[in-house]
Amino acid sequence: MSELTIANINRAIGGKLAVLLGGRSAEREISLKSGAAVVGAFQRLGIAVEAIDVAEPNWMQRLSGEFRQVFIALHGPGGEDGTVQGALECLDIKYTGSGVMASALAMDKFRCKLLWLGLGLSTPRFVELTATSDWHGIIDDLGPVIVKPACEGSSIGMARAASAGELSDAWQNAQAYGRVFAEQWISGSEYTVAILNDKALPAIKLETDAAFYDFNAKYISDETRYLCPCGLSTAEEQELSDLALAAFTSLGCAGWGRVDVMRDAAGTFYLLEVNTVPGMTDHSLVPMAAKQAGLNFDELVFAILAGSVPVDSN
Helix, strand or coil, X not given: CCHHHHHHHHHHCCCCEEEEECCCCCCHHHHHHHHHHXXXXXXXXXXXEXXXXXXXXXXXXXXXXXXXXXXXXXXXXXXXXXXXXXXXXXXXXXXXXXXXXXXXXXXXXXXXXXXXXXXXXXXXXXXXXXXXXXXXXXHHHHCCEEEEECCCCCCCCCEEECCHHXXXXXXXXXXXXXXXXXXXXXXXXXXXXXXXXXXXXXXXXXXXCCCCCCHHHHHCCCCCEEECCCCCCHHHHHHHHHHHXXXXXXXXXXXXXXXXXXXXXXXXXXXXXXXXXXXXXXXXHHHHHHHHCCCCHHHHHHHHHHCCCCCCCC
């Protein structure tokens, strides 16, 4: 990363970069931490940067006319679902990550899985839950399940259910976050693959003593174990990377993101979801994968920005 490269970036963005963070979703606190880490990286790189909390009523006015480029560090609805991306396009401001359609599809895990089914990509069986769902019938058909709000991240509202009563209770708790579905529980290892500018970074294997990789395991616990290298053979990791890239590109995603995958006892990989604006905190996975690939945090942040900015090399 040369001074000339940074100079070119500064020229391309007009010498002023905004990092969008915070917002009003249930993931606000994580976004504030991610955004602060990203701002710190740009400050160390010598790129003029300003943090803007989209929970502020005048955030669009602050952007309009002053900024040509945004780094999106928002998580969850209102920031990762295409709405902010659409607003930025109306303002003719360039931004990092996926566009409107891809962001919306990835945010809605239920519709994302419908698309994967149509393309023949492996994903656990699932069913939408409503007040009239046959709780006993679903458990008889799928066995133990994981209940998920379709449009939340960071494992918010998720719960495992192995009986009709547990399923009904889990839906009752999750439906406050909108559409809810039950996904067949896959017993086995969990992996995540970070994508950076059309390339898969080294996969990470996640190990936790919790029932699943929940909010506490992701952001609070120091007991969660992250294995990178992940322990797969070269051929197995290539299979995993290919599946993750296929899932990412199937939605039209671009720039950077993260794909979460389970592997059952028979060795079959199953797609869970795509994150178009993954966490960038000290517990986050994309920085871990980037480090294994030889990129420190500042270099990772710079690469994400550079992937969204057409730079004149002269």
